Amino acid sequence: APAAPAAPPAEVSMSQRRILVVEDNEMNRQLARVLLARQGWQVDEAPDGQQALDALAARRYDLVLMDCMMPVLDGYAACRRWRAREAAEGLARTPVVALTASVIEGDRERCVAAGMDDYLSKPFSAAQFHAMVMRWGGAGAPDGVAEN
Numbered sequence: 001a002p003a004a005p006a007a008p009p010a011e012v013s014m015s016q017r018r019i020l021v022v023e024d025n026e027m028n029r030q031l032a033r034v035l036l037a038r039q040g041w042q043v044d045e046a047p048d049g050q051q052a053l054d055a056l057a058a059r060r061y062d063l064v065l066m067d068c069m070m071p072v073l074d075g076y077a078a079c080r081r082w083r084a085r086e087a088a089e090g091l092a093r094t095p096v097v098a099l100t101a102s103v104i105e106g107d108r109e110r111c112v113a114a115g116m117d118d119y120l121s122k123p124f125s126a127a128q129f130h131a132m133v134m135r136w137g138g139a140g141a142p143d144g145v146a147e148n
Helices: 026-038 049-058 075-089 107-113 126-137
Strands: 018-022 042-046 063-067 096-100 118-121
Touching: 018 026, 018 049, 026 042, 026 126, 042 049, 049 063, 049 075, 063 075, 063 126, 075 096, 096 107, 096 126, 107 118, 118 126
Parallel strands: 018 042, 018 063, 063 096, 096 118
Antiparallel strands: none
C-alpha cells in the first residue's frame, strides 16, 4: 500500500487541522483553547517543553504555539530540539509561533535563532491571535521565517 502523505493537502477543512498549545499557565491555555475552538481547530495542550516534544513525536501538528518561558524545558530549547529531530529524520517543518510576555530587545532574534517561525507578544488581542494562527496554520500557510 502507498504511504500516506506527510502533510495534509491545502484543502483540508479547518476542523481536521490540529494545533499544539504549549503554555505553562492554565488560564492562558484555556483562553487559547476557546479562541482556537471557535476557529474550528482540534487543540492539544502541553504545560512544558518536554511534554511538547513528546506530543510532537506522537503525532503531526499543523501549527505549534509555544510559550518561551516554562518550567522543565523552555520553549527555546524545546524548539531547538524539535528542529534538530526534524532535520535528522527528514520530517516536514512544523510551523512554530512563539508566545511571550517578554518585550526585551533581541527577543524576536532569540526566537528565530531557536527555530521559531514567528513571534506574538502577550498580551495580544483576539484579532491579533486569529491573524497569526491563520498566517501560519491556515490553508496555504507560508514557508520560511517571517521577515517583519
